[in-house]
Amino acid sequence: MSPEPNNGACRMREDGVLEAWAGYQAPDYARSAVAAAAGLPEDRVEVHVTFAGGGFGLRSSGDPAPLIEAAEVSRALGWKHPIKVQWPRQEEFKYGCYRPMATMRLRAGIDAAGALVALDHRVVAQSVAVDMPKLCNLIIRNGVDGMSVEGAVGQPYAIPNHRVELVNFESGIHVATLRAVGHTENEFAREAMIDEAAAASGVDPLQFRRRLLGANPRLLAVLERAAAAAEWDKPAAARRARGLAVSNCFRSFSALIAEISQDQKGRVQLDRFVFALDCGRQISPDFVRAQCEGGLLYGLSAAVWDEILLDDTGSVLTQNFDRYPVARMRDAPAIEVVLIDSGEEPGGVGEVPVSSVAPALVNAVAALRNVRIRSLPIAKSIGWSLRAQRSPAVAPSAPQSAPSKGETTMADVTKIVTTENGPYKVDGNFTIHDYDGTPVTLPAGPDIYLCRCGGSSNKPFCDGTHVTIGFDGTLAKQ
Known part of the structure; x- marks a missing residue:
């Protein structure tokens, strides 16, 4: 959107x-x-x-x-x-041009030595190309929609036995291309499967990919640079983990490492992206870097939060950004972009980072929690913490201390009620501090509402109309 x-x-x-x-x-x-x-x-x-x-x-x-x-x-x-x-925004959401729904089933074959020798990739997706005048006949060839199998066909690994199947279907919902097109769903499935195959073989995910990229020197070089920048060879600290994904989309070669951690409430938070890219000859490296950073943040929204909900009659329920969260400045992790100027013909940049975000994140979650997430958005499967709410709220019985950034100090909360539209209605005496540590002036009136974004895994957003706190109601007095 x-x-x-x-x-x-x-x-x-x-x-x-x-x-x-x-x-x-x-x-x-x-x-x-x-x-x-x-x-x-x-x-x-x-x-x-x-x-x-x-x-x-x-x-x-x-x-x-x-x-x-x-x-x-x-x-x-x-x-x-x-x-x-x-x-109006509601019409924009209701009319659509959504990302097409897609489901992938992958099966991998591993030999006695732990090598990946077969990969079967079956794609079921709604075609976008059929609604593209003048181009559909170029994209759809022999009944195969090339956009639907991007990232499955032409994948970068040396796998002796590789099969891709496609079934297109019509949902009746208006769809269009999303940034990175078919790579977003197929690389999510492929890179998650590569990690699962590595785990089944008892091999580190980086080393497993190295073995498969011997015939792809540009992508292997990118992978090595990303691993070095992220210090992959050093064990992650306690309650932290890293996830990896690579891509060869749009004639460029890239590797992404996502570093995540778990807060005191068991919620996952993203701390760092390390992204290495060989897009060939670079005319404006600063512009390339900006595109990489923007693409990573776009991919973060799509991977963690974004979805459009319809009811049983087909009516669109998601009609504004209060139910369609996007990454904000406070959600942005540290980003390190490593550019490799190989002097080759220029490839793509703006769409390249997007497709690696989801698989890198779910692979990191698997390393942290030993839980495999196979559907998006991620926040529907696990609690996801906004970076602004890293400091937990202080319980009513806890001793009061100077607040840190983003902390909410509860002095004497007497009542917390979850309202129908999401925010908490709160009664009592308390002080709220903003992300920079400055006190927040509470709105006048008898009713005070505090948004629960980041404090609830089923509503990880804030529409900007409520004071934001890192609190999910678990401190309410009985």
Whole structure:
């Protein structure tokens, strides 16, 4: 979901040319769609591409709905007025263009020596390419949607026996590409399976991948650089663990190591990303680094929190960011980007980091807790702590001390009630300190509501309208 709500504008010029303005990634699609809605030939439509407040695949759809609506309204009014249509956020969420649902089943064969000798990767996914005018015939070949098997076909490991199967289905839900497209789901499954195969063989995940990448020197070099930067050879500290994932998507080679820890409430928190990338010749290394950092944070949201919920009738329940959390500045871990300029032909950058985040995180969770997570988002399976709430709340009976950053000091909490819309209604005397340690001025009035983001695994978010605390109600007096 992009920060800027979907929108578009159009006007009819005196020379009979319909001008349209929109921040779309595929202006040729927009021109075709607007021409059809306006009843005009395409050569009588002129599209001006504006800056977009986020795209990530949403604005590459062959159905630029707000722009179509603007053309239809303007036509109904006899082309007398310029028209702009901007969806409210709820409409944006309900209309969709969601990431396609996908399920993968992987089976691995390991010989007596512990080597991976077979991998069967079966993909069941809704096709995105069928809704991409002009490109679908290039993407779908011999009945196979190439986007649906990205990351499964062309995987980087030397596995003697490798099979990929695809079953596309139609859900009736409007879908479009997500940043990194098919790699996001297939690399999640593949890299998690590689770790499971390593565990079954009794081999360290890094060493297991080394054995499989002998014929892939660029990816092996990237893996070694990431491992060195993350100090993989040193044991992780108590209550900490690391997870690993590699990728060869978009003609680039990358390795990601995620370092996580567990807080006093048993919740997992992300502390560090180490990302190594060989994208070939780098024209602007600083821009490459920025894209890597942004892609990692985007992947963090998608892996840990993001989901769209529908009820039994197909109605969309998720209609705003209060139920669709995204990573905020406080959630960002330390990020170290290691760039390798191999001098080869340039590859992709902006989408490359996204697909490695989920597998690196679930592999780290497995190392920390010996629990395998095989579905997303991760926060539905385990408690996930926001970095801002690392310091636990002080119990009512505990001695009071100077608060640390993000700490909530409960002096005399008398009543805590979980309200229907999520936040806690709290009565009593207490002091709240912000993330920088400064006291928070509480709102006036008899009722005070404290958001439970980060304090509850089933609602790990804050919509910004409530004071945020690291507290999940377990300190309530009976």
